[in-house]
Amino acid sequence: MSPPPPTAAGLPATPPAPAPHLLSDPPSDPGRDPGSEPHAVRLTGLGKSFARPGSAETPVLEGIDLTVPAGGFTCLIGASGCGKSTLLHLIAGLAEPSTGTVEVAGGHAALMFQEAALFPWLSAGRNIELALRLRGLRGRAERRAEAERLLTLVRLDGAHSRPVHELSGGMRQRVALARALAQQSSVLLMDEPFAALDAITRDVLHEELVRLWEQTGCAVVFVTHNVREAVRLGREVVLLSSRPGRIAGRWTVPVPQPRRIEDAEVAGLAAKITERLREEISRHGRA
Amino acid sequence: MAAPDTVLVEAGLDALEARPRAQRGLPVRLREHGLPPLLGLALVLAVWQAVWAAGIEPDWVLPSPVEVGESLVGAANHGQVWPSVGQSVLRGVLGFAVSVAAGTVLGLLVGRLRPLRLAVGPVLAGLQNLPSVAWVPPAVMFFGVTPAALYSVVLLGAIPSIALGLVSGLDQVPPLFLLVGRNLGARRLASVRHVLLPAALAGYVAGLKQGWAFAWRSLMAAEIIAVSPALGPGLGRLLKQAQDAGDMRLAFCAIALILVVGIVVNMLVFTPLERRVLRARGLATPTR
Structure with missing residues (x-):
């Protein structure tokens, strides 16, 4: 299964918002021009607000600029309320963005849920x-x-x-x-697919997923609240802040596959990202 | 590639965690499903016989099971039984079939269209509470003592149950299934056909079962009240004849026949259908 050439199945554009608040820690791919790279998913200035009766629109996601390269593996982490699932729904076309654009190579992304459904x-x-x-x-x-x-x-x-x-x-x-x-999509979206499984089963499925990702060459966007899982699987880990969800940090994982969740390098990077996630969460405690 | 040990771990997990299917032989199933109802029937007959033997009521008020059996044989020899059963079952099945068609369309519309649901939902629920025997007098006044009067009572009794069963089935479809269907590429009609209807099937079958019960009751009520030689034989009419002749044995015969038809239809149609639907969804234990 080779990914079809990327096409811009874009949605109505609004000017991409500059995102000065982005922390790149370290910069995900230095010296690479994201415009020329073949991409599986490209989000530009993406935002989503939900109307609540009797109150103003609540922004769930704001100013998301994210490119997942063809054949990439990006893990999204964040506390609850960061709009991770909403982001996947937007990419899958199950919801319409309030601002910004979504481009998906081949125009369609397959979606997997926490429950097998x-x-x-x-x-x-x-x-x-x-x-x-x-x-x-x-x-x-x-x-x-x-x-x-x-x-x-x-x-x-x-x-x-x-x-x-x-x-x-x-x-x-x-x-x-x-x-x-x-579904033969070039993009596979996964919404905490292994959260409900026991540790050994999850371990086995991590290996299976990496094996299939390498075999099929499709790009994976994997949402989880488990930082170690994110570092175990992803080529890139993206941290979302909560309410509204913005990109608060990104890391490339320098460890080659096959990795194991108990590898020291995995644990080390996971600890660093967890620290950052805790800061992000405690911001809401002070507010 | 996954290391071989992972493959083994995975195979082990699969073998340990998957629930095996219980296979049971026909004799076991017959003993488990056939014996208890027969014992129950024997118990009822025994109590009946005992009450009769105690002589609390005279024979013409409370006949014994044996006398009722003899009366049934007698009625059969006079050609009263089979035509009555046949005609009533035919009416029941025809009325039910039309009710299924109408109730299904109505249920789909009410279940999926919000304005219609707000308008018609309470009416349907009310109709389901109304004893269908109440429809017999207006039906007779409208149609006269004709088959149309009988059928209209059957339809008014059965359609609300079938429609509401489908509505509750549709309400219980997990929204996740619809999302999955959309992601798989199921649009409108494909979504109804491949996701919505199969997901609602359990509620729908429950509605069908109740709809048949209501159809059969309604028909009996109508046949007892709307009696005319022009209508031909029927179980309700047999019961009415027994009343007019003061023949308690024949009355018991007719009631037994009405019961038997209801039980047989349930056993042959609805119980297997329900079991199949539930089992395919993992909702019933293998012994059920």
């Missing part, structure tokens, strides 16, 4: 086949074969006919991952 009336394989069908893949036999291939990819060979409720949480997330891959 598989349809319980379909078997594991049929869930994947539905995604293929809605993608426009004709031919029942073709869909079946492709679903089998994707299940093998997530090491669930022979699980095609198994009811979803018979699978463990980790297996369900792997089926959900296969379903997301079935």
Whole structure:
């Protein structure tokens, strides 16, 4: 699966807001012009406000400028209320931005949730086949074969006919991952997909995700509140502040894959980022 | 590539955590599902026989199960049973089928269109509370003692249940499923077909089951009240004939037949359907 060439599936533009408050710590990619680099996702001056009855519009996200390169792996972290999920919904096109633009290579991003959100009336394989069908893949036999291939990819060979409720949480997330891959998007958005899993299962899925990311070459935007998980997985870690969510820091992870969550370098960088996150949170305690 | 030990750990997790499917043989299932109802029936008959044997009431007020059985055989020999059962079941099934079509469309509209729901929702709920026997006099005045009168009572009894079942099924569809459907590329009709309706199926089937019960009751009420030779035989009419003739045994026969039809339809249609829908969704234990 190779990512389709980036196209600007942009939304109505407003002038990109300058973001002097951005802390680059260290600058994510020094000396690189983000305009010429092929990108999977490019957010420019992105903002989102929600109207609350009886009060002014509450900004949830403000002035987000973020580029995820093709084949990149960006982890978004932040405390609750930082609009991480909203940001993914905006990228996935499930919500409209209030300001700014969203560009997604190929015009579509696949989205995975904390719950596997598989349809319980379909078997594991049929869930994947539905995604293929809605993608426009004709031919029942073709869909079946492709679903089998994707299940093998997530090491669930022979699980095609198994009811979803018979699978463990980790297996369900792997089926959900296969379903997301079935969409053949060049961007995979993940909203705390492993938060509800036990530590060992999560560990295994981290390895699986990195393996599939390397195999498929799609870009991943991974939201989590677990800093170590972010450093374990990402090529870049982006910290969002809360209320409104702005980019408050970014780090490139210098450790090559394969990494482990208990590696000293992972733990060291995670401690540094956690410190920054704590500062960010305590700002709200003083206010 | 993941290290081999991870692959092994993963396989181990899969093997330990997945819930295996319980496989049960036919004899076991027959014993578990067939025996208890038969025992229950035997208990009812035994209590009935005991009360009769105690002689509290005279025979013509409380006949014994055996006498009722003999009366049933007699009625069958006179050709009163099968035509009555057949005609009533035919009416019930026809009326129910039309109710399903109308109730489904109504339920979809009320469930998905907010203005319609605000306007019609309370009316439907009210109709469901109204005993459908109340519709018999106006139906007879409107249509005369005709099949149309019977069917209109059946429809008014069953449609609200079916529509409201579908509405509650639609209400219980998790919003996450609709989001997933949209992300997978399901627009309007595809979303209704592939996400909304299957997600609402459990509530819909519950509504269908209740709708059949209401259809059957409504039909019996209508057949008992609206009696005319022109309408032909029917279980309700058989019951009415028993009353007019002061024949308590025949009355018990008719009631038993009405019960049996209701139970058989449930056992053959709705229980398996409900079990299948629930089991496919992991909502029922394998023994249910």
